[in-house]
Amino acid sequence: MATGIPPSDLLWKNISSLPYFRGFLRAVEGGYYHDIEIKEPVLDLGCGDGHFSWVTFNERNIHLIGIDPDLKSLIEASQSPVFSKLICARGDQLPFQKGFFTTTISNSVLEHIIDVDSVIVESNRVIKPGGKLVICVPNDNFTKNLSVARFFDRIKLNFLAEKYRKFFNWISRHFHPDNERIWMSRLRDADFKVIHTWNYFTQKSLAILEWGHYFGFPSWINRKIFGRWILYPSTKNPFLSRIHHWLKEHIERDQKSADGAYSFFISVKE
Numbered sequence: 612m613a614t615g616i617p618p619s620d621l622l623w624k625n626i627s628s629l630p631y632f633r634g635f636l637r638a639v640e641g642g643y644y645h646d647i648e649i650k651e652p653v654l655d656l657g658c659g660d661g662h663f664s665w666v667t668f669n670e671r672n673i674h675l676i677g678i679d680p681d682l683k684s685l686i687e688a689s690q691s692p693v694f695s696k697l698i699c700a701r702g703d704q705l706p707f708q709k710g711f712f713t714t715t716i717s718n719s720v721l722e723h724i725i726d727v728d729s730v731i732v733e734s735n736r737v738i739k740p741g742g743k744l745v746i747c748v749p750n751d752n753f754t755k756n757l758s759v760a761r762f763f764d765r766i767k768l769n770f771l772a773e774k775y776r777k778f779f780n781w782i783s784r785h786f787h788p789d790n791e792r793i794w795m796s797r798l799r800d801a802d803f804k805v806i807h808t809w810n811y812f813t814q815k816s817l818a819i820l821e822w823g824h825y826f827g828f829p830s831w832i833n834r835k836i837f838g839r840w841i842l843y844p845s846t847k848n849p850f851l852s853r854i855h856h857w858l859k860e861h862i863e864r865d866q867k868s869a870d871g872a873y874s875f876f877i878s879v880k881e
Contacts (some may be wrong), residue, residue: 622862622879623855624666631854632823636873639811639866640718640747643668643875647745649673650713656702656734657720660690664716669693675716678705686726702730710739715840717746722787731801738880744803748812751790753872755778757817782824791874803878810871816861818874836854842850 621641634702644667651674655664658677668675674695679685685697700706702724715734721727734744738774754760754776763772780788787793793809798805812820829839846852 619724621666622859622871623846626855626858627841627851628662628666629840630823630827631858632827635816635823635858635862636719636812636820637663637666638732638862640873640875643747643811643863644745645666645671647877649716650743650744652676652712652714654678654705654707654715654734654737655694655711656715656717656730657723658685658688658694658697659720660684661691661694661697663690664719665693677711678702691803696861698862703733705733705737709736711737712742713739714726714743714745717744717751719747719749721746722748722785724790725786727787728797728800731797734879735801735803737761742880743746744798744876745880746878747873748794748876749783749785749872750794750874751788751789752810752870753785753788753817755816756814756870756872758814759821779821779824794874794876796877798876802881804881805876805878807877808875809867810869811866811875812872813864813866813868814870814872816866819858819861820872 622634622638622823625638629637641663653675655674655675655677657665659680661677664675664677669692676696676698677685677688678698678699678700680699682699685699688694688697698706703726715738718866721730724730742777757776760772760817763769763775769863791808795805833842834840841851844851
C-alpha cells in the first residue's frame with residue numbers, strides 16, 4: 612500500500628469499516644486478545660454482526676460459535692468465515708450442554724444486558740472446568756470521566772453534569788457501567804477465578820470516543836442510506852488516512868491506566 616499501512620493493521624481494519632471512534636476502541640481491545648491463548652471450541656457471547664471477531668481472529672485461523680438474540684445482526688455475521696455456527700438465542704438460555712466450550716469471549720456486551728448476573732452464571736455452565744472466560748466492559752470511570760460532564764463539574768453545574776452522564780449512558784445503552792470491584796464480585800459469585808485484569812482507555816481516548824458520537828454522525832447517515840459506515844474504505848481516501856495517522860499516535864501509547872474507562876478480565880472456571 613502506498614501509505615505503508617500493513618494488511619494486518621488492526622486500527623486500519625476497524626476504522627475502514629466502522630465509525631472512527633468505535634474502530635479506535637475495538638482496535639485497542641483486539642490488540643489485547645492477540646496476547647491471549649484462545650482454545651477452541653470458542654463461544655462468542657453476543658457476537659452481534661460479527662465484525663469484531665472477524666477483524667480480531669480471522670488471521671489467527673480461530674473459528675467461533677456466535678450467539679446473539681438479534682437475528683438481523685446474525686445475518687450480517689453469516690458473511691464472515693470466522694464463524695463455524697451462528698445461533699439466535701439469549702445469553703441466559705444457552706443451547707449447549709454443560710462444559711461444551713474451552714473458551715468464551717464477550718467483548719463490550721455484558722454492560723448492555725439488564726440481568727447480567729444470570730448470563731455470567733449461564734456462561735459458567737457451558738465452559739469446561741479450567742476453561743477461560745474473557746470479557747471487557749465499561750467501568751464507572753467511563754461515566755465519571757466524560758469530558759462534557761467534567762466541564763460542568765468545573766463550573767459548579769453539577770446537576771447538568773449528572774444529567775449529561777445519564778444521557779450518554781443512555782445513548783450508549785449502558786445498564787452496567789460499574790466499577791471493577793462489582794464486576795469482580797459478579798465473576799466470583801458465578802464460580803470464576805479472575806487471573807488477570809486491567810483498566811484501559813485513558814481520559815484522552817475516552818474524549819475521542821465521546822466526541823466521535825457527535826462528529827461521526829455522517830457515518831450513521833451512510834449506514835442508514837447505503838448499508839455501510841464508510842463509503843470509500845481505501846488508503847487513497849485522504850480523510851480516512853489522516854484519521855488513521857492521528858489515531859495511531861494514540862493507540863501506540865499504553866492504554867492501560869488505573870483511571871481507564873474500560874476493564875478487561877481474564878478468568879477461569881474453578
